[in-house]
Amino acid sequence: MPAILGLPAKAYTLAHIPLTSHKGVLYFSKNTEEQKTLAELVMRFTKNASVATLAKTVPQYSQQTLLFLPHEANIIIAIKDIETLTLKNPQTLKESSLTLIKQNIYEPRHIASFLIRQGFTHEKTCNTPLTFAGKGEILEVWLPNETDLYRIQFEENNIEQITRIHHNTKAVLKKISKLKLPINLISEKQTPWTIQNYFPHHTLLENLNNVRFKIPQWYHSDVTRIQKDARKYGDFQIFITTDHPHKIQTLFPKETFPKITILPENIQNTFNLAQDKGFIDPKHRVLFLTDLHLFGKTEKQTSLRKTKTKITLDQLTLGCFVVHIYHGIGKYIGLTRMYINGKNRDFVAIQYAGKDKLFVPVDQLDRIERYVGTEHPKLHSLSGNTWQETLHIVKKSTEHIAKELLDQHAKRANAKTSTFTIQSEETILEETFAYELTQDQKTALKKIVQELSTETPMDHLLCGDVGFGKTEIALRAAVHAALNGYQVALLAPTTILAQQHFDTFTERTKGLPIRGALLTRWKKSKEKQQTQRALKDGLIDVIIATHTLLGKDIQFPKLGLVIIDEEQRFGVKQKEKLIAFKTGVHVLTLSATPIPRTLYLALSGIKSISYLETPPSNRKAIQTHVAHTSDAVIQKALAFELNRKGQVYFLHNHIPSIEKRKYEIQTLLPKAHIGIAHGQLPDTTLANVMHVFDQGSIDILLCSTIIENGIDLPNVNTLIVDEAENFGLAQLHQLRGRIGRGNRQAFAYFLTHRNKLSETAHERLTALEEASELGAGLDIAKRDMEIRGIGNILGKEQHGHAVRIGLHLYLRLMKFAVDELQHSKSVAVKRDVHIDLPLEAYIPLEYEPNEEKRLELYRKLAKIESVDAFNDLKQKLSTHVPLPTTLHNLLQLIKIKILAEQSILTEIDSVPILDTKPQDFKIIIKTSEVIPKGLYREPWEYVTNFHVRTKQSQLGNHWLEKITQLVQQLQRREENKVQLVPQ
Numbered sequence: 014m015p016a017i018l019g020l021p022a023k024a025y026t027l028a029h030i031p032l033t034s035h036k037g038v039l040y041f042s043k044n045t046e047e048q049k050t051l052a053e054l055v056m057r058f059t060k061n062a063s064v065a066t067l068a069k070t071v072p073q074y075s076q077q078t079l080l081f082l083p084h085e086a087n088i089i090i091a092i093k094d095i096e097t098l099t100l101k102n103p104q105t106l107k108e109s110s111l112t113l114i115k116q117n118i119y120e121p122r123h124i125a126s127f128l129i130r131q132g133f134t135h136e137k138t139c140n141t142p143l144t145f146a147g148k149g150e151i152l153e154v155w156l157p158n159e160t161d162l163y164r165i166q167f168e169e170n171n172i173e174q175i176t177r178i179h180h181n182t183k184a185v186l187k188k189i190s191k192l193k194l195p196i197n198l199i200s201e202k203q204t205p206w207t208i209q210n211y212f213p214h215h216t217l218l219e220n221l222n223n224v225r226f227k228i229p230q231w232y233h234s235d236v237t238r239i240q241k242d243a244r245k246y247g248d249f250q251i252f253i254t255t256d257h258p259h260k261i262q263t264l265f266p267k268e269t270f271p272k273i274t275i276l277p278e279n280i281q282n283t284f285n286l287a288q289d290k291g292f293i294d295p296k297h298r299v300l301f302l303t304d305l306h307l308f309g310k311t312e313k314q315t316s317l318r319k320t321k322t323k324i325t326l327d328q329l330t331l332g333c334f335v336v337h338i339y340h341g342i343g344k345y346i347g348l349t350r351m352y353i354n355g356k357n358r359d360f361v362a363i364q365y366a367g368k369d370k371l372f373v374p375v376d377q378l379d380r381i382e383r384y385v386g387t388e389h390p391k392l393h394s395l396s397g398n399t400w401q402e403t404l405h406i407v408k409k410s411t412e413h414i415a416k417e418l419l420d421q422h423a424k425r426a427n428a429k430t431s432t433f434t435i436q437s438e439e440t441i442l443e444e445t446f447a448y449e450l451t452q453d454q455k456t457a458l459k460k461i462v463q464e465l466s467t468e469t470p471m472d473h474l475l476c477g478d479v480g481f482g483k484t485e486i487a488l489r490a491a492v493h494a495a496l497n498g499y500q501v502a503l504l505a506p507t508t509i510l511a512q513q514h515f516d517t518f519t520e521r522t523k524g525l526p527i528r529g530a531l532l533t534r535w536k537k538s539k540e541k542q543q544t545q546r547a548l549k550d551g552l553i554d555v556i557i558a559t560h561t562l563l564g565k566d567i568q569f570p571k572l573g574l575v576i577i578d579e580e581q582r583f584g585v586k587q588k589e590k591l592i593a594f595k596t597g598v599h600v601l602t603l604s605a606t607p608i609p610r611t612l613y614l615a616l617s618g619i620k621s622i623s624y625l626e627t628p629p630s631n632r633k634a635i636q637t638h639v640a641h642t643s644d645a646v647i648q649k650a651l652a653f654e655l656n657r658k659g660q661v662y663f664l665h666n667h668i669p670s671i672e673k674r675k676y677e678i679q680t681l682l683p684k685a686h687i688g689i690a691h692g693q694l695p696d697t698t699l700a701n702v703m704h705v706f707d708q709g710s711i712d713i714l715l716c717s718t719i720i721e722n723g724i725d726l727p728n729v730n731t732l733i734v735d736e737a738e739n740f741g742l743a744q745l746h747q748l749r750g751r752i753g754r755g756n757r758q759a760f761a762y763f764l765t766h767r768n769k770l771s772e773t774a775h776e777r778l779t780a781l782e783e784a785s786e787l788g789a790g791l792d793i794a795k796r797d798m799e800i801r802g803i804g805n806i807l808g809k810e811q812h813g814h815a816v817r818i819g820l821h822l823y824l825r826l827m828k829f830a831v832d833e834l835q836h837s838k839s840v841a842v843k844r845d846v847h848i849d850l851p852l853e854a855y856i857p858l859e860y861e862p863n864e865e866k867r868l869e870l871y872r873k874l875a876k877i878e879s880v881d882a883f884n885d886l887k888q889k890l891s892t893h894v895p896l897p898t899t900l901h902n903l904l905q906l907i908k909i910k911i912l913a914e915q916s917i918l919t920e921i922d923s924v925p926i927l928d929t930k931p932q933d934f935k936i937i938i939k940t941s942e943v944i945p946k947g948l949y950r951e952p953w954e955y956v957t958n959f960h961v962r963t964k965q966s967q968l969g970n971h972w973l974e975k976i977t978q979l980v981q982q983l984q985r986r987e988e989n990k991v992q993l994v995p996q
Contacts, residue, residue: 019289021301022226024054037087037215064088114191118170138863148862183861226292229306249300254286334384336819341393341400359855366392378875382821407814415830430470431573436496454482457623471599477625479750483603487576495527495554499573503557506582508533515557532558535700563590574599635753642764648681654731661713661731691717727755737763846913847920851934854903874907916983917942934965
């Protein structure tokens, strides 16, 4: 029987209205998610439709559409609330428009005023539509509904040139003679004009609730029935939305179903189409299927993996601290252009101690990194030896720790231990998991299971942001070992975390033949003794405990796997005991503290590491607010959460005043049930409070930082932190990870005291507020945590070294040390080749007016390490138009630098020859090895076995290409990839 259907059928109907009625259609959708999905689907169903979307939430962005598309778009999909907008008279709009024409007179400030009146924002750079930026006699503007920018260049007030430029590279795409600027259609006064007046010939549809089609069968994963019924639709146009494309390709092979279309993920992610209803249109032979029909209701995986986004902390900003690989820590004070030997070149200026300044050529910016360490490092002096001495100490230390790691790896590789195989009962655990594993979890689990199947003892580190599923992987590894007949020990640093793990384990292993036990200080002496005896007798398969498990009286008859959660939080003595405890058995270590990617790569050959970077399905980003402490803010936040039957963590980390704080909160919400939890409470009291809160009988848990680790309660979705200015960024990020564990929107409030907030604390909290996306690890907090991560893996001393020379350089030295030891030979090192050639090599302001973007492009060019990568970037930059001469020169200089660093060259220099017109230069080439005799030929003049020279004029017009050819002939013959490290 026909039924009311979902979005696919609605979109299908919209696509066909213009075809059957020969009129356009104006449809009002509920929200932006539905609007975007409908628009995408409509364009899939018909190639004859022109679709436009309008929304009140961004009215300016829709202006261009309203003004220019009514005669072209036959399907307009608008958000419902746009109906309430009152607009200007469409007939009089053209009278107030502004068209810029080349060679006409316009004052830039008048154009700027016009743009502001139309709803544009004046920014430093144009990064989004509806913004404009001006510097000197250049104005850039990004119009709505455009993918690229427009640049207007003035000479005095005369428009010299109008160009369309690429929004990213700023390459000129097209020169134009005039540019029409859009008008704000929204009227501030009441008018009779509404959205419908702009589309008088379109059919208005308020909704599509009466759309009815036949719906497909419900198959509930019955493959036999799916394949049987599929034969009936062999000549149908079939559309499928799915989270399981491989299954679909098996069920509907392309040879049998040539008209099948599996809709791409970017359409499905906006609105969960895979769980929407499909439809059948027998008349036009169209079938739309979804996972809901084929496999039943499932949780959709929300993949928010970051595509290794550019980390803002690595960018150079005015006044930031930087590290030069050969000169140490200084302060970046700007990009400057200097006129030397008759040529313009760009340099990065760095301030050092004693008002010393260093000007670094832009082609050498790979020598510079932003300093990541302490907030206010001491500047080095250009004249002293302090930096070289520091580098020598750190370099020796990285060599020592690298050798230590390799020795440990070799010892474990030579040891033998038990092996595990997959057991049939493990499927029970998989089936009771409420979500589908993320791809990261699947990869990590596969790697761990594979390592557990070998005789070599596993030593695996599992890193993941808070709430990203480390516990599930640990649980499955524990069950895997236990079902193979071996005991598992899981150690947690705190009693609360151990209790949390035990509760999760007990719940998830119901129905499995596995016996678990908990051993913490909360247990009575008699219970502890009983547990220890049962463990010794082999009656316990999985023991979950704190450091109590490291006592001398604990015995395991058949220990196979040790799981350690947050090892860095154990004390020094406990860590020493852990070393002995881990000997000869498989070890899995869990850490929410990330390690730097570079260190991960450096250690990948000697330490097994997995990274979880994808949040679980249906997880929402936590909305974060920073505010001054006030009763109004607290009451509103608490009341909202309690009204939706949720619970709250209220963190007050000053135990002497915690009772007073409870009274103040109780005054704001008299009916709320408030519990107190902190580490100074008696064990039984704390255990009882946590249990009651877990059961939902306490509304607000007023607590210390005791909740920082391991508290995982899906019903707790509001966090309030008192005096947030006293916490580090990484710690606040960890605390925030304690909420938002379910599919409900979570809120974090970081409250500050107005008179205690320093500028640094303000910046820290603002960064936290802005970077609230899932798995952000917070660009800044992540860097702080990564420095900690070095300490966690390599020790406290290495953490100190990373701070002394900066994270990036430390990692570079560490990778070099590991590579040298692993390959048992010297790794090729990039030479610090001095290059100074007589050419103007820089990015002109006309190509990129914004200094920060110019600097980023300089850095990108300077960091290229291979000719292939260089060619790729050069092609991208010159895709649309020829490059400016000075930029082309810079690229040639970069290519010579890449080749020279892998050659026997030490210097490529140029010296002006006096009294020559036009100016001529001596070109000097010096090497560290004897120059092959075959190169002593015209125009090159022999000076010594390590030195040749010529004149620029003798090389002719293509002198730069000829120098490049010579450098290529002087390449070293090492096979290893070169690395840039200080010698």
